[in-house]
Amino acid sequence: MTFNSKFTKNKSLIYIFFIGILISSFYSIYNINKFEKNENDGHLMIRGDLNLIWREAHAFKKDLTEKKIFFGNGIAYTRTFLPSKTIALYSFLRDQDIYENIDKKTIKEGKKLVYLFFQIILYYISLLYLYKKLLLFYDGKNVSFLIITFLALDPNIIQWHGTFWTESIFISMQVFLIGMIINKNKTNFSCLFLGLFLGLIFLQKTVGVFFILFILFYIFFSEAKNRIIKIFNISLGFFLVLLLLGLDNFKKTGIFYVMPTQTKNAHYSVLVPQIFSEKKRC
Numbered sequence: 001m002t003f004n005s006k007f008t009k010n011k012s013l014i015y016i017f018f019i020g021i022l023i024s025s026f027y028s029i030y031n032i033n034k035f036e037k038n039e040n041d042g043h044l045m046i047r048g049d050l051n052l053i054w055r056e057a058h059a060f061k062k063d064l065t066e067k068k069i070f071f072g073n074g075i076a077y078t079r080t081f082l083p084s085k086t087i088a089l090y091s092f093l094r095d096q097d098i099y100e101n102i103d104k105k106t107i108k109e110g111k112k113l114v115y116l117f118f119q120i121i122l123y124y125i126s127l128l129y130l131y132k133k134l135l136l137f138y139d140g141k142n143v144s145f146l147i148i149t150f151l152a153l154d155p156n157i158i159q160w161h162g163t164f165w166t167e168s169i170f171i172s173m174q175v176f177l178i179g180m181i182i183n184k185n186k187t188n189f190s191c192l193f194l195g196l197f198l199g200l201i202f203l204q205k206t207v208g209v210f211f212i213l214f215i216l217f218y219i220f221f222s223e224a225k226n227r228i229i230k231i232f233n234i235s236l237g238f239f240l241v242l243l244l245l246g247l248d249n250f251k252k253t254g255i256f257y258v259m260p261t262q263t264k265n266a267h268y269s270v271l272v273p274q275i276f277s278e279k280k281r282c
Helices: 003-035 049-067 082-095 113-138 144-153 157-162 167-181 186-202 206-222 227-253 262-281
Strands: 098-100
Touching: 003 098, 003 113, 003 144, 003 157, 049 082, 049 098, 082 113, 082 186, 098 186, 113 157, 144 157, 157 167, 157 206, 167 186, 167 206, 186 227, 206 227
Parallel strands: none
Antiparallel strands: none
8 A cells, every 4th residue: 555545545544534523423412402401200311220320320429428448339230331431430520419319310410421422432442453454364355444434424323422321331342342352463461451451341230241252162163373462461361350349249249240130030020020911811
């Protein structure tokens, strides 16, 4: 690829990123202006499981402010771990309460747009990181450019940036993960960091617990040298995160566990009412 060709593609990518960021920003502003309000049944943008995550954030921030320590704060681990901590940290840095009245589920309005902008910027930084990694494999071709262009403008992804759901950050983390995996020079340290990052992905969204299985299979069949050591380092990093999570849960509840309690009772809350409903019909 010539210098002029690289310059043209990089310039085009800047324009594409700008368009993607602009669309995501306008969508975020629209959502904030239209739905950032409380009604009788709660906040329009923060309800259901998301409201429960914000309640966890409120409890974590309260304990963090009073106890001045990070470990063991908040209520019992029932859903995803990291989103509530991110919201609490954002609220702490912005010096704003999360709830006006927690009993009535009245969310504190205002100062939320910056959080959505953070999600947008994080996503396009992850795309830039992936683009640089892809160039190592597809230099001289248009594949890297087309992949990043698609991801930058895909409306199925952009729709999440203007919400407070966990998907936007989760998608960004997956993009970072792909860039780490396709790195040709995997050192012991990079593999350890990869394992730690897999742990963070699990903390962001519970389904991430399965990612490590695919990664280990990929490393085993793609790496020619020191594959066992690399697999060990990835596993070590991942289980270190799980260990810290388990200890945090133990400090709060007296029970060491790593999977949220929701995974144990969610199927009961969904299936049992349906079973009883069908039984009444019979």
